[in-house]
Amino acid sequence: MKRVLIAAATAAALLFAGGCGDDKTTTTPTPSSSAKEFPVTVGQLTLDKRPERIISLTPTATEMLFAIGAGPQVAAVDDQSNYPVNAPKTDLSGFKPNAEAIAAKNPDLVVLSNDIDKIVAQLTTLKVPVYLLPAATSMDDSYQEIGELGTLTGHQAEAEAVHQQMSTQIDKIVKGVPARAKALSYYYELDPTLYSVTSKTFVGSIFAMFGMTNVADAADPDGAKGGYPQLAQEALITANPDTIFLADSKCCQQSAPTVAARKGWNTITAVKAGQIYPLDDDIASRWGPRTVDLVQSVADAVVKVPA
Numbered sequence: 001m002k003r004v005l006i007a008a009a010t011a012a013a014l015l016f017a018g019g020c021g022d023d024k025t026t027t028t029p030t031p032s033s034s035a036k037e038f039p040v041t042v043g044q045l046t047l048d049k050r051p052e053r054i055i056s057l058t059p060t061a062t063e064m065l066f067a068i069g070a071g072p073q074v075a076a077v078d079d080q081s082n083y084p085v086n087a088p089k090t091d092l093s094g095f096k097p098n099a100e101a102i103a104a105k106n107p108d109l110v111v112l113s114n115d116i117d118k119i120v121a122q123l124t125t126l127k128v129p130v131y132l133l134p135a136a137t138s139m140d141d142s143y144q145e146i147g148e149l150g151t152l153t154g155h156q157a158e159a160e161a162v163h164q165q166m167s168t169q170i171d172k173i174v175k176g177v178p179a180r181a182k183a184l185s186y187y188y189e190l191d192p193t194l195y196s197v198t199s200k201t202f203v204g205s206i207f208a209m210f211g212m213t214n215v216a217d218a219a220d221p222d223g224a225k226g227g228y229p230q231l232a233q234e235a236l237i238t239a240n241p242d243t244i245f246l247a248d249s250k251c252c253q254q255s256a257p258t259v260a261a262r263k264g265w266n267t268i269t270a271v272k273a274g275q276i277y278p279l280d281d282d283i284a285s286r287w288g289p290r291t292v293d294l295v296q297s298v299a300d301a302v303v304k305v306p307a
Contacts, residue, residue, distance in 0.1 A: 042148045045131055050154040051109035055102060057094035058113035060286040061133045062087050064146050065111070067162050067289040070153040076105050083282065083290075099123050109152065136202050136287045139170070146288065162289060169292045173299045174209045180307055185213045187231075187241040187270070191248045194231040201227040202287050203247075206295055210302050215239035237264050243301060244270040247285065249278035277301040 039048045053075040056062040062081035065074055077087045078094040092101060094113060099122035102110060110123060110130045120130050131152060136142040143163045150159020186207060188197050196216035197203045200223060204214055215236065219229035248254045256276040265271050279297055283290045 038154070040151050042131065042151055045129060045152070047109065047129060047152055049108075051107075051129075051152065053105070053107050054109045054111065054153070055092070055105060055107040056081060056087075056111045057092060057097055057102075058111060058133060059083070059094075059282070060113070060135075060288045061111040061145075061149065063286055063290060064133075064149050064162075064288045065153065068146065068150050068153065068155045068158040070149070070155050073153060075107065083286075099126060099128075103128055111149070137200075138202060138205055139167075139291070141202075142287050142291060143167070166289060166292055170209075170295050173292070173295050177210060177299050177302055178307070180211070183211050183213050184242045184302065184305060185215055185239070186243045186245060187215050187236060187239070188245045189248055189254065190228070192252050192254060194233060194236065195228060196231055198223075198227045198229065203284070206291070206298060209295070210298060212243075212302070215241045233262075233264070237268060240268055241270050242273075242275060243305060244268075244276045245298070245301070246276065246278045247281055250281040254278070273305075275301070275305055 038050055039046055041047075050073075052073050054065065054070065054073050055076045056065055056074060057078040059078070059081045062074070062077045063083055065071060066084050066087065071084075071086070074088060076090045076092060078092045079089065080094065081087050081089055090105075092098075092105075095116070097112065097116060097119045099119060102123065103126045107128055110128055111133055112119065112130060113133055113135065115132060120132065123130050131148070133145050133149070136145060143166070146159050146163055147156070150156045188203060188207070190196060196219070197214075198217045198220050199205070199208060199214045204227070207214065216229055216231060218239070219225070219231050219235065220227060244259060246254045246259070255278055256274065259265060259276050260271050270276055277297070279294070283293050283297075
């Protein structure tokens with residue numbers, strides 16, 4: 001199952017997963033009043049001029065680039081980048097990148113999530129500039145990556161506007177959820193084989209905003225599994241989470257009925273109380289501008305649970 005392989009890859013290398021998207025937007029960049037003069041440097045990468053043929057091989061970067069107004073500079077995106085709908089999707093792969101196929105599109109900047117098979121060295125040999133955008137582990141990481149893409153593409157002002165709008169919206173959403181006398185527990189499902197996330201991951205940090213406790217933490221107490229453990233069904237049933245969130249509703253067609261039908265799960269509080277919440281797989285796994293929508297989905301679920 002592709003979703004299981006992606007979950008395993010996430011645990012090992014924190015790669016980005018992809019599925020089916022929707023057409024919601026959460027940020028509207030404002031026009032830049034003055035793009036910084038080139039050359040610009042981010043980390044070890046220096047660009048002498050504004051890139052006009054960008055290739056994005058990670059769905060998160062694709063969403064970030066279009067959100068900051070750099071969409072017209074994007075020449076091609078990978079086969080998982082399905083949002084926004086006007087992104088120039090190709091058969092290029094971010095999971096198995098091919099240097100020759102990438103270089104054939106004459107890019108002046110390539111954005112990758114991970115240095116798979118030493119692809120950075122291969123592209124560097126072909127004189128193709130590469131920016132690595134690894135999976136964020138916190139909102140601050142996501143904001144920093146948006147800012148760095150803004151610098152590299154000549155859209156600093158727009159990137160800062162996206163950052164501020166996201167921060168403001170998230171703060172408003174979180175503050176709009178009443179505090180609870182007792183913290184809610186949750187189980188977050190990556191796939192039906194019970195891969196999950198701990199509180200030390202990006203997703204875990206979102207739930208922590210609402211003071212929720214994660215039943216998966218016990219399965220990876222020392223972080224040896226990278227924050228992405230596979231839970232034992234018996235342990236999960238015993239943990240008895242108050243809520244269940246499904247980040248596999250599209251990839252694996254999981255829903256409240258399919259979860260309720262699992263053997264032994266009828267004793268779990270979340271199942272008995274009907275507190276099972278499907279999420280958009282893509283929004284849940286792309287930690288960029290649409291993270292605001294993920295925060296809103298969690299908030300909407302929390303307020304439904306009786307105090």
